Amino acid sequence: GTAAASTAGGNVTMSTNAEFEPFEYKANGKIVGIDVDIANKVAAKLGKTLQVRDVAFDSLPAELTAGKCDFVAAGMTITDDRKKNMDFSDSYFDAAQAIIVAKGSTIKGKADLKGKKIGVQQGTTGDDYCTKNYKDTPPKRYNKGADAISDLISKRIDAVVIDDYSAQKFVAKNANQVQKLSDALTVEHYAIAVKKGNTQLVSTINGVLKDMKSNGELDKIINKYKSA
Ligand code: GLN
Numbered sequence: 239g240t241a242a243a244s245t246a247g248g249n250v251t252m253s254t255n256a257e258f259e260p261f262e263y264k265a266n267g268k269i270v271g272i273d274v275d276i277a278n279k280v281a282a283k284l285g286k287t288l289q290v291r292d293v294a295f296d297s298l299p300a301e302l303t304a305g306k307c308d309f310v311a312a313g314m315t316i317t318d319d320r321k322k323n324m325d326f327s328d329s330y331f332d333a334a335q336a337i338i339v340a341k342g343s344t345i346k347g348k349a350d351l352k353g354k355k356i357g358v359q360q361g362t363t364g365d366d367y368c369t370k371n372y373k374d375t376p377p378k379r380y381n382k383g384a385d386a387i388s389d390l391i392s393k394r395i396d397a398v399v400i401d402d403y404s405a406q407k408f409v410a411k412n413a414n415q416v417q418k419l420s421d422a423l424t425v426e427h428y429a430i431a432v433k434k435g436n437t438q439l440v441s442t443i444n445g446v447l448k449d450m451k452s453n454g455e456l457d458k459i460i461n462k463y464k465s466a
Contacts, residue, residue, distance in 0.1 A: 250286040252277045253307035255295040257359075257382045259407040260463035261313035261428075273311035275459045276330065276430070279446050280309070294381055296361025299323050302433045309439060313401060315363045315426040325434050327443040329427035330456060335364045336405040337419040338398040340390060345397055348421040354396040357386030364399040367423055383408060391415045399423065403464070 254273060256262045262271040269290050281288035291307055298314065301307045302324050315333065316326045339345045345354060353375055358365040360379040368377040378395055380386040386398045387408045400408070402422065409418045430447075432439045450456040 248286055249289045250281045250284050250309075251289045251291060251307040252309055252311050253291040253293055253298055253301035254310065254312040255298065256290075256292045257295075257384060258313050258401075258404050260403060260460075260466065262311070270463075272331075272459055272463050273313065273430075275463075276447070276450070276456070277309070277311045279450060279455075280430075280443055283442055283446050294361075295359060298431075302431060305433070308432065308436075309443065310431040313404070313428050314431055316429050317363065317366075319366075320431070323434060324431040325436060325440055326429040326431050327440055328447050329429045330447050330451075331428040331460070333426045333428060334402050334422035335367055335399050335424045335426070336402040337421055337423070338387070338390065338400065338405050338409060338416050339396070339419060340393065341415060341417055343396070345419070347419055348423060351397060351399075355394075357389055357395040357398045359383050359386065359400060362400075363424060363426055364401065368399055387412060387416065401426070 254262045256264050256269045260271055261273045262269060269292060274290065278288050291301065293301060295312065298310045298312055299320065302310060316329060337348065337351065345351060352372060356368050356372065356377045357380055358368050358377040360381060365377060365379060383400050383404060386395065389395045390398050391412060405418045409416055430443050
């Protein structure tokens with residue numbers, strides 16, 4: 239997949255970080271999830287075959303600038319900082335940062351996080367939030383949310399701050415050890431990112447999203463992976 243091919247046929251390449259169930263994760267050796275289903279609709283619209291590149295979350299912006307992919311679909315939140323280096327489609331999902339703690343933890347909500355050892359996924363909005371709000375105790379940064387959860391279970395950290403839907407999946411898998419608190423730390427909107435200036439691809443993606451929203455397909459996909 240070379241990027242930004244514009245003729246029909248051939249491949250269209252998406253980069254992601256497949257550690258973020260239900261949006262992208264590995265099941266039976268395949269990368270699946272809400273973002274993959276949306277990306278397949280975009281590929282179909284372009285008359286191309288979807289290729290997926292799985293890289294670290296914090297190298298996703300470079301995938302676009304280096305032309306290694308056509309778009310990034312990674313449960314990525316639209317932020318002003320990111321907008322400097324990439325363009326975003328319309329949003330397709332609303333999210334929030336959530337707090338996960340060990341069962342029985344003294345941390346009951348946002349107000350108890352100050353001074354605690356918090357795990358985040360490197361380069362995410364959860365990382366940004368904790369870095370900004372807890373300057374005296376910078377978060378411990380992990381490549382995978384799953385590694386932060388392991389450290390939480392083995393008591394090396396006190397809490398994990400991560401996107402709410404992904405948090406629900408991690409908690410469901412470790413329900414005896416950890417729990418998600420009800421506090422939401424942020425309001426975020428996920429979108430697909432393209433190389434800055436690729437207005438043609440953004441408008442194709444927006445067209446696909448608009449159709450998927452109005453015909454109920456997007457809700458169907460979200461519900462399928464939510465309960466998977
Ligand atoms: N929504 C968060 C962000 O954009 C986390 C995304 C992820 O971990 N894949 O930073």
